[in-house]
Amino acid sequence: xxxxxxxxxxxxxxxxxxxxxxxxxxxxxxxxxxxxxxxxxxxxxxxxxxxxxxxxxxxxxxxxxxxxxxxxxxxxxxxxxxxxxxxxxxxxxxxxxxxxxxxxxxxxxxxxxxxxxxxxxxxxxxxxxxxxxxxxxxxxxxxxxxxxxxxxxxxxxxxxxxxxxxxxxxxxxxxxxxxxxxxxxxxxxxxxxxxxxxxxxxxxxxxxxxxxxxxxxxxxxxxxxxxxxxxxxxxxxxxxxxxxxxxxxxxxxxxxxxxxxxxxxxxxxxxxxxxxxxxxxxxxxxxxxxxxxxxxxxxxxx
Amino acid sequence: xxxxxxxxxxxxxxxxxxxxxxxxxxxxxxxxxxxxxxxxxxxxxxxxxxxxxxxxxxxxxxxxxxxxxxxxxxxxxxxxxxxxxxxxxxxxxxxxxxxxxxxxxxxxxxxxxxxxxxxxxxxxxxxxxxxxxxxxxxxxxxxxxxxxxxxxxxxxxxxxxxxxxxxxxxxxxxxxxxxxxxxxxxxxxxxxxxxxxxxxxxxxxxxxxxxxxxxxxxxxxxxxxxxxxxxxxxxxxxxxxxxxxxxxxxxxxxxxxxxxxxxxxxxxxxxxxxxxxxxxxxxxxxxxxxxxxxxxxxxxxxxxxxxxxxxxxxxxxxxxxxxxxxxxxxxxxxxxxxxxxxxxxxxxxxxxxxxxxxxxxxxx
Amino acid sequence: xxxxxxxxxxxxxxxxxxxxxxxxxxxxxxxxxxxxxxxxxxxxxxxxxxxxxxxxxxxxxxxxxxxxxxxxxxxxxxxxxxxxxxxxxxxxxxxxxxxxxxxxxxxxxxxxxxxxxxxxxxxxxxxxxxxxxxxxxxxxxxxxxxxxxxxxxxxxxxxxxxxxxxxxxxxxxxxxxxxxxxxxxxxxxxxxxxxxxxxxxxxxxxxxxxxxxxxxxxxxxxxxxxxxxxxxxxxxxxxxxxxxxxxxxxxxxxxxxxxxxxxxxxxxxxxxxxxxxxxxxxxxxxx
Numbered sequence: 014x015x016x017x018x019x020x021x022x023x024x025x026x027x028x029x030x031x032x033x034x035x036x037x038x039x040x041x042x043x044x045x046x047x048x049x050x051x052x053x054x055x056x057x058x059x060x061x062x063x064x065x066x067x068x069x070x071x072x073x074x075x076x077x078x079x080x081x082x083x084x085x086x087x088x089x090x091x092x093x094x095x096x097x098x099x100x101x102x103x104x105x106x107x108x109x110x111x112x113x114x115x116x117x118x119x120x121x122x123x124x125x126x127x128x129x130x131x132x133x134x135x136x137x138x139x140x141x142x143x144x145x146x147x148x149x150x151x152x153x154x155x156x157x158x159x160x161x162x163x164x165x166x167x168x169x170x171x172x173x174x175x176x177x178x179x180x181x182x183x184x185x186x187x188x189x190x191x192x193x194x195x196x197x198x199x200x201x202x203x204x205x206x207x208x209x210x211x212x213x214x215x216x217x218x219x220x221x222x223x224x225x226x227x228x229x230x231x232x233x234x235x236x237x238x239x240x241x242x243x244x245x246x247x248x249x250x251x252x253x254x255x256x257x258x259x260x261x262x263x264x265x266x267x268x269x270x271x272x273x274x275x276x277x278x279x280x281x282x283x284x285x286x287x288x289x290x291x292x293x294x295x296x297x298x299x300x301x302x303x304x305x306x307x308x309x310x311x312x313x314x315x
Numbered sequence: 316x317x318x319x320x321x322x323x324x325x326x327x328x329x330x331x332x333x334x335x336x337x338x339x340x341x342x343x344x345x346x347x348x349x350x351x352x353x354x355x356x357x358x359x360x361x362x363x364x365x366x367x368x369x370x371x372x373x374x375x376x377x378x379x380x381x382x383x384x385x386x387x388x389x390x391x392x393x394x395x396x397x398x399x400x401x402x403x404x405x406x407x408x409x410x411x412x413x414x415x416x417x418x419x420x421x422x423x424x425x426x427x428x429x430x431x432x433x434x435x436x437x438x439x440x441x442x443x444x445x446x447x448x449x450x451x452x453x454x455x456x457x458x459x460x461x462x463x464x465x466x467x468x469x470x471x472x473x474x475x476x477x478x479x480x481x482x483x484x485x486x487x488x489x490x491x492x493x494x495x496x497x498x499x500x501x502x503x504x505x506x507x508x509x510x511x512x513x514x515x516x517x518x519x520x521x522x523x524x525x526x527x528x529x530x531x532x533x534x535x536x537x538x539x540x541x542x543x544x545x546x547x548x549x550x551x552x553x554x555x556x557x558x559x560x561x562x563x564x565x566x567x568x569x570x571x572x573x574x575x576x577x578x579x580x581x582x583x584x585x586x587x588x589x590x591x592x593x594x595x596x597x598x599x600x601x602x603x604x605x606x607x608x609x610x611x612x613x614x615x616x617x618x619x620x621x622x623x624x625x626x627x628x629x630x631x632x633x634x635x636x637x638x639x640x641x642x643x644x645x646x647x648x649x650x651x652x653x654x655x656x657x658x659x660x661x662x663x664x665x666x667x668x669x670x671x672x673x674x675x676x677x678x679x
Numbered sequence: 680x681x682x683x684x685x686x687x688x689x690x691x692x693x694x695x696x697x698x699x700x701x702x703x704x705x706x707x708x709x710x711x712x713x714x715x716x717x718x719x720x721x722x723x724x725x726x727x728x729x730x731x732x733x734x735x736x737x738x739x740x741x742x743x744x745x746x747x748x749x750x751x752x753x754x755x756x757x758x759x760x761x762x763x764x765x766x767x768x769x770x771x772x773x774x775x776x777x778x779x780x781x782x783x784x785x786x787x788x789x790x791x792x793x794x795x796x797x798x799x800x801x802x803x804x805x806x807x808x809x810x811x812x813x814x815x816x817x818x819x820x821x822x823x824x825x826x827x828x829x830x831x832x833x834x835x836x837x838x839x840x841x842x843x844x845x846x847x848x849x850x851x852x853x854x855x856x857x858x859x860x861x862x863x864x865x866x867x868x869x870x871x872x873x874x875x876x877x878x879x880x881x882x883x884x885x886x887x888x889x890x891x892x893x894x895x896x897x898x899x900x901x902x903x904x905x906x907x908x909x910x911x912x913x914x915x916x917x918x919x920x921x922x923x924x925x926x927x928x929x930x931x932x933x934x935x936x937x938x939x940x941x942x943x944x945x946x947x948x949x950x951x952x953x954x955x956x957x958x959x960x961x962x963x964x965x966x
Contacts, residue, residue: 031868039777042768046783049836052811053801054789095710102706110700112692116955118707120948125715126890127943129897129917130795132936135924136718139725139933143405143426146721152405160406170714178707179890183883184848193697203698218848225844228791234900235795235917242406243391243398244356252794257392259800260361260540262568264548271797278792282785396925403927421927477908479922534825535908537921549807551825665926666740674910675741 054275060268072258072269080246081254082273084165088250089230092169096226100177101219105207107178108185109193119182125174133171134239137164160242165250168236173229180222184215220285228278352385353604358408360395360482361540362561363587366624367412373620374611378604386604394538395482402428407595409605414482416440416588417656433590442586443612444626447646448490450577451546451555451562458553462579463494466554467527474552475532476542478664483539485664487556490583491528492663493652495521497581503647526673547573558585559641560625567625584646587626719940725933737934742910743919750916751942753827754895757834762888765842766880772843773850787843790836795900802833803905825907830915833901838891845890849883850876885954889947896943 062069072078103122107115125133139145141158151158158164192214196206212219234252241248249257251274258267359367371388378386391398391406395414402408403426413419416434419441423429434441452460458471466473476484497503499517506514534551536542539558543565546555555574557565562576589609596602611617618628622637634641653659663669692700726734737743771777772784790798806813806823816823823829853876861871899917907913916939923932 034868035775038767039771039775041764042771042783043779045764046768046786048812049832050786050789050839053798053805053836054786054793056801056805056811057793057797099706099710099714102703102710105699106703106707109697110692110695110704112700112704114691116948116952118711119951119955120944121711121715122707123889123893123947123951124719124940124944126893127896127940127947128719129899129920129936129939131899131917131920131924132722132897132940133718135920135932135936136722138404139721139929140718141405142403143428144403144929146724148405157405157407159404160401167714167718171718174710174714175890179886180844180848183845183886184852186882187849187852187879190695190697194695197696197698206697207699217851221844221848224788225791225840228788232792232794238393239397242358242401243393245390245392247389252796255794256796259544259796260392260538261364262544262565267800268797271793274792274794274797275789278788279785282788286781286785394925400924400927425927477922480918480925532909533907535910537903537908537918541904549803549824550809551807666923666928666931671742671910678741678745678911 057268057271057275060264061272064265068265069269072263072266073273075266077246077249078251078254078266078270078273081249081251081270084162084249085231085251085274087162088166088169089227091166092173092230093223093227095170096173097177097219097223099174100179100181100222100226103178104181104185104215105211107182108188109190122175122178125171126179128171130172130233130235131239133236134168136171137167137240159240160244161248164240165237165248168240169230169233172233172236173226176226176229177219177222180218180225181215184218185211188214220288224281224285227281231277232274352387353601355386355388355409355601355604355608356391356407357388357410357412357608358391358398358402358406359412360398360414360587361392361538362414362483362558362564363412363624364390364392365564366621366626369624370612370617370620373616374608377611377616378607384604388608394480396480402426402592407599408592409596409599409601410589410591410609412587412589414585414587415485415656416442416586417660418482419588419590420656422590422592428594429590429592434588436591437589437609438613439629440586440588441590442588442629443609443617444587444621444628446558446560446585446587446626447582447644448487448556448579448585449559449562449582450579451543451557451565451574452577453553454572454574456575456577460554460577463491463524463581464498466491466556467524467531469531471531471554472533472552473528473531473554473556474534474536474542474546475556476539477535477537478670481536481538481542483558483561484542485659486558486583486585488525488663488670489649489653489659490579491525491556492521493583493647494579494581495524496652497647503652506652522669522673525669526677529670529673530677559627563625563640578642578644581645581647583652584648586648722933722936722940725929726937729930729934734934734937737931738938742914743916743935743938745911746914746916746919747938747942749827749830749913750896750939753830753834753915754892756831757838757895758888758892760831760835761838761842761891762884765839765887765891766846766884768839769843769846769850773847788840790838791840795837795898796904798836799833799901799904802829802836802901806832806905824905825913827906827913829905829907830902830913833905834895834898837898837901838895841890841894842884842887845883845887846880849880853879881957882954885950885957889950889954892950893943893947896939 107119138159140147141151141164142148143152158167192210193206196210201209232252234256237250238253241250241253243249243253243257245257251270255267255270258270357367357371367390371390375386375388378384391408395418399411399413399418399421402411402422411419411422419429419433423431423433437443450460452458458465460466460471465471475487478484478488493503496506496517499520500506500509500513509517534545536545539561542555543557543561545551547565547569566573566576589612591602591605591609596605612621613629615630615633618630618633622628622633627641628634628637649656649659661668768787772780803824805811806829808814808817808822808824810824813824821828823832858871858875861875866874897917899915899921902915903918906915908918916935920932920935923935
C-alpha cells in the first residue's frame with residue numbers, strides 16, 4: 014500500500030527478464046506465507062467454525078469472553094498511547110542527534126524483545142509479589158499489582174515497549190536531518206518542525222509501529238499468564254481465555270476467541286488502509302507534497 | 316498546509332475504535348459486585364474446573380440456606396505448581412485445591428501463608444477425593460496394552476507430560492516406579508523387610524524401567540491437558556498415561572469411542588489436597604465460610620458431586636453407588652513407597668535428580 | 680536553542696541546531712527506566728544474590744548448554760529465513776501489484792495478534808504427521824512437529840512481521856530518482872540493487888533481522904506446543920526457566936534469565952553498533 018502511495022514502478026516490468034523476476038518473487042512470497050502463515054490461520058478458522066455459526070456466536074458472546082475482550086481492549090488502550098509517546102520521543106532523540114551511548118540506548122530499547130515473556134512476567138513478581146522487594150509495603154497499604162489489572166498492564170507495557178520506537182528509528186535515520194535543520198534555521202519552532210516536517214514523512218512508519226504495538230499488546234500471552242492469577246471473568250485476557258477454553262477441550266470456543274483476536278488485528282489494518290486511501294486521494298490533489306524531506310519541504314514554506 | 320497534517324488521525328481513529336469496543340464489551344461484563352455478598356477465591360488446578368463449577372453452585376445454595384448469606388466463589392485454574400507459586404507471590408486465595416500435597420507444602424515453606432499442620436486439619440490428610448493413574452489407548456487397543464510392562468516395549472509410543480512442569484506427571488512417573496519395585500520384590504510390603512542388597516537391586520531395576528519408559532516418549536508436554544490434546548487431537552502415540560479423572564473426562568468430552576481406558580494391575584493412589592490459606596482468610600474475615608466450603612467437600616452431597624466429576628470419593632456409601640465406574644485395583648500411596656512428597660521430589664524431580672540423570676545419560 | 684546551551688551539551692552530544700534533545704531523551708530515559716530497567720534490575724539483583732560460582736554452575740549445566748544451542752541456533756536460522764523471505768515479501772508488496780496484495784499486506788501482522796499459544800497449537804496441528812502439511816512431509820522423511828525444525832518454524836512465524844514491517848517503509852522511501860539515474864547510466868539490475876537499493880534499505884533490514892532474532896530467543900508460548908520439549912534435545916531455554924520456577928527455584932530461574940538477557944544484550948549491542956557504524960559510513964559517503 015505504500016507502493017500505491019509512492020507510485021508503483023510498473024514500467025520496470027516491461028522487459029521479459031524483470032517479468033520473470035517479478036513472478037518469481039511474488040511466487041516465493043506467496044508460497045512462504047501460505048506455508049508458514051495462511052495454512053495455520055485457516056486451521057484456526059476451520060476449528061472456530063467447525064460446529065457452525067451458532068456455536069461460534071455463542072462462544073464469542075459468553076460473559077466470560079466479553080469480560081476477557083473488555084480487559085484486553087482496556088489494557089491495549091492504556092499501553093499503546095504510552096508506548097507511542099515514548100517511541101516518538103526516543104526516535105527523535107536517537108535519529109536527530111549524535112550523542113555518546115546511543116548504541117547502548119538503542120540496545121536497551123530492544124531489550125524487551127529478547128526478554129522471554131516468562132521473564133517479563135517474573136520481574137514484576139520479583140518486584141511487587143508478596144515475596145518481592147516492594148511486596149510487604151504494598152501489602153501493608155492494601156495495593157495489589159500482580160494478579161490484578163495493574164500487573165497485566167505493566168507486563169504488557171514491558172513486552173510491547175520497543176515497537177513504535179523501533180519502527181520509527183530506521184526510517185528517521187534514513188531521512189537525515191537536513192529538512193528539520195532547514196525548518197529551524199528558517200525560524201520554525203520545534204513543535205512546528207516536528208508536526209509539519211518530520212511527522213508527514215514518518216507517518217507510515219508510525220502507523221505501522223502503533224498497529225504492531227497494538228496487535229502485540231492484545232495478543233500477549235506468556236508474560237500476562239505469569240502475573241494474571243487466572244481468575245475467571247476477572248483477570249483473564251483474551252489470550253488466557255483462549256488457553257482456558259482449549260484446556261477445557263472446548264476447541265471451537267478457543268479458536269473462536271482466537272479468531273476474534275485476528276479480527277481485531279484485521280480491523281486495525283482496515284482502519285490503516287482507509288486512512289492510507291484517504292491520504293492517497295489527498296496526495297493526488299496536491300502533487301507537490303514531498304515524499305521525503307530531501308525534496309521541496311512544506312516546513313520551509315510554512 | 317495544516318490540512319495534510321493527518322498523523323494523529325490513525326492514532327485518534329484507533330483510540331476511538333478501542334474506546335468504542337471497550338464500552339461495547341463493558342456492557343456485557345459482570346455487574347454483580349454488590350456489597351453484601353461474600354466472595355471466596357478458590358485457586359485450583361486444571362482438571363477440576365468442571366467439578367468446582369458444579370460444587371460452587373451447590374455450596375452457595377447450602378450456605379444460603381444455612382446463613383442467608385449470598386456467596387460467590389471465584390475460580391482460578393492453571394497448572395498446580397504455577398498456581399501454588401501465584402499464591403506464594405501474593406494471589407489472595409481463600410482456599411487452595413491443588414494436585415498434590417507437595418504444592419501446598421511449598422506454600423507453607425515459601426510464604427508461611429498457611430500453617431504447617433494444614434494436612435491434619437481435615438479428614439483423610441486433607442484430601443477429600445482421590446484418583447489414580449490409568450492408560451488411555453487407541454480404540455480397540457490395537458497395540459494390546461494391558462499393563463505397565465507394555466509401556467516399555469520398543470514398538471509403543473507413550474505420551475505423558477513433563478514431570479518437571481506438571482504435578483500430574485509426577486504421579487505418572489512414581490506409579491511406574493512403584494510398579495517396577497513391586498514386580499522386582501514380589502510385593503511392595505517387602506520394601507520394609509527386604510535385605511539392603513535386594514532393595515538396591517530393585518531400585519536399579521525400577522530406574523532402568525522408568526528410563527526405558529521415557530525413551531518411548533516422543534513429546535513431553537508442559538501439562539496434563541496438553542498431553543491429552545496431543546494424544547486425542549493430534550493422534551500422536553499409542554498410549555496416554557493419565558489420571559483416571561482426566562481419562563474419563565476426555566472420553567466424555569470427545570466421545571466414548573475415541574479411545575479405551577486400560578486399568579493396570581497396580582497403580583498409585585493420587586491424593587489431590589485442599590487447604591485454607593490462613594493469612595488470607597484471617598485478613599478478609601472469611602475463615603468460617605472457607606472452612607465450611609472445604610468441609611462441604613466431605614459431605615455426602617459434596618462427595619456425590621466429586622464422584623460425578625470422575626474423582627474417586629472417600630465416603631464409602633457414595634463410593635458404593637459409583638462402584639461400576641471406578642474399578643478396584645491395587646493402590647499404593649506415596650508415603651508407603653516413597654516416604655512422602657518431600658523425599659520423592661528431592662530424589663526424583665529436583666535438578667540433578669533421577670529424572671534429569673535419565674535424560675542426561677540418554678543423550679550421551 | 681541558544682549557543683550556550685549547545686556548548687554545554689556538546690561535551691557528550693554533537694552540537695545541533697535541532698531542539699528537543701533534552702525533552703525527548705528525558706522522556707526516553709524516564710520511560711525506559713520505569714518500564715524496563717527497574718524491573719530488569721530486580722531480576723539482576725535476584726540472580727546477583729547468589730555466589731558467582733553457583734551462578735556459573737547453573738548457567739553451564741549440560742542441559743542449560745544444550746538449551747542455549749537450540750534457542751540461539753534456531754533463532755538465528757529463523758531470523759535469517761525471515762530476513763530473506765521477509766525482504767522478498769516486502770519487495771513484492773511495495774514494488775509489484777498482484778491480485779491479493781492488499782490481503783497479503785493485511786495478514787502480515789497476524790502472528791502478533793494471535794496469542795502465541797494459538798500459533799503454537801495451530802502450527803502443531805498443521806505440521807504434525809497427520810496435519811495438512813505434515814502428512815506431505817512425513818513420507819519425505821521430514822519431521823517438523825516435535826523436532827528442532829518445528830522450533831524454527833514457530834520462531835519464523837512469530838518473527839516474520841518484524842522484517843516485513845521494518846523493510847516496507849524503508850523500501851517505499853528509496854529515492855526513485857537515484858535508482859532511475861543508476862539504470863539510465865547503464866547499471867544492471869543487480870548492480871542497481873546492490874549499490875542503490877540495498878544500502879538504503881540495509882538499516883531497516885538489519886533492524887528487522889535484529890528484532891526477529893531477539894524476539895525468537897525469548898519466545899516461549901508458541902514453541903512449547905510444537906517442540907517435543909525433550910531434555911537435551913528439543914528443550915528451549917525459556918522452558919528451562921519455567922521448569923526452575925515450577926520447582927520454586929526462583930534463584931535458578933533468575934540465573935538462567937540473566938544469562939539469556941546478557942547474551943541477547945551483547946548480541947543486540949554488537950548488531951546495533953555495526954549497523955550504526957555502517958549507517959554512518961554510508962551517510963558520509965552520500966554526503
